[in-house]
Amino acid sequence: MQELDMSKCSQCIVRKFSALKTLDKSELIYMSACKTGQTIKKGSYIFNEGDHLKGVYCIKSGVCKLVKLSSNGRNQIVRFIKRGDLLGQRSIVSDDAVSLSAIAVEDMQVCFIPKADILAVFKQNSNFSSEIINDICYDLKLANHQIVRMAHKTVRSRFATILLELQEEFGVDKDKNLSLKLSREEYANLIGTATESMIRMFANFSKEGLIELKGKNVGILEKERLKQIAEE
Amino acid sequence: MQELDMSKCSQCIVRKFSALKTLDKSELIYMSACKTGQTIKKGSYIFNEGDHLKGVYCIKSGVCKLVKLSSNGRNQIVRFIKRGDLLGQRSIVSDDAVSLSAIAVEDMQVCFIPKADILAVFKQNSNFSSEIINDICYDLKLANHQIVRMAHKTVRSRFATILLELQEEFGVDKDKNLSLKLSREEYANLIGTATESMIRMFANFSKEGLIELKGKNVGILEKERLKQIAEE
DNA sequence: CCAATTTTATGACAAATATCATAAATTTTC
């Protein structure tokens, strides 16, 4: 990670997407003074399972995955964090070690805000704290939903769900391919299956005309049909 | 559900187990005045997916399961709530509909505290709000862990994990059987498998001498071996 | 206490998925 300035929070549009939108001018000036900018290369760790976070990251650009290692050596992508999101929110309210690793999926620009500083704002600004708590509640809701999906849906159905979610969350590029480029292995870790099984699913969906494959690029062709499969 | 008094919060030992332990005398008197007691019969719903909760339940006795229905008709037990726990904590900080149903697994005695009243305490007592937020964070941590378990462990391994967790969380009765009595179907919904597969797993574990079965009673015989299987 | 219902059990089979092996294609590195 390389240290940078990245200038003033008050002029940073990205803050508008997170709980930071509740901060007033003086709070933003305070944040600007506390934060440090960093660039993070694709593939590198922002933090690791078991680390004690010393603050929160505000994502200016790029995407990272939150990953958890299973005792049998497999790993699971629990969710993605992208531009505008805060990474490590729970560390504001909890001193526990993080239970997930954060790994950049694309090159990233982030700002780091030390825990003490963001905690001061958390205690002082109840709109801010409400937003943070709401975010955590929402994460819990999603996580519960994901438990059910993993427990009761086939790989095929989960794949359909993930494709729709990736389109929803990250959109498509100019060629109408999913903007977020993931390897087959990453898809497998997201869906919770073996890489080979994942590759076969890609081949199946492609043969069935549900998606179009051009190398790493994935284009969704039959959204409605995918929705059906996701429900099965 | 039947309405009861259940007397004073300040004399209720159960409050010591939850975030309510942070309340002072005057807050407890306030709670006592707001709350209403209820008894809930085994099998009946406390609330249903999609409901908007009007408050929080404090569990005086008994156990309920939090269940989520999958779009393909199966259902998943996400967790249990027992004596001393607060049920519906998220409704304090969020106006969203609940995403889970709560169903009594045993006869229960609960106290219901209206949202407005508990929210007043939440805003006023920062120790209380910290405890609540910490609980929600902990739930999120467990949920993430469970996603990984569901995605990457076999039914056999998950069964071993659940047996150990049930012993840990609810303990054993005088005959050293697990205190919480669940049907095979409930075990299946907990582990995320078909009831028939679950029944077979019970037979397997019994044959292997890992557990002892006497009707609905389950005695754990080989804890260490179960720990190994849980890791596989 | 007996009939009805529910739960547990078991067999046979089908479907889904993992694993291992190998090879082609692609990307990276020097």
Add this chain to the structure above:
DNA sequence: GAAAATTTATGATATTTGTCATAAAATTGG
């Protein structure tokens, strides 16, 4: 730009799990 490494692809096969059918056992309700 060629060698090395990684990723993607595919076949063969084993394992796990689900489904359907049926029956035994246990529980419930009158």
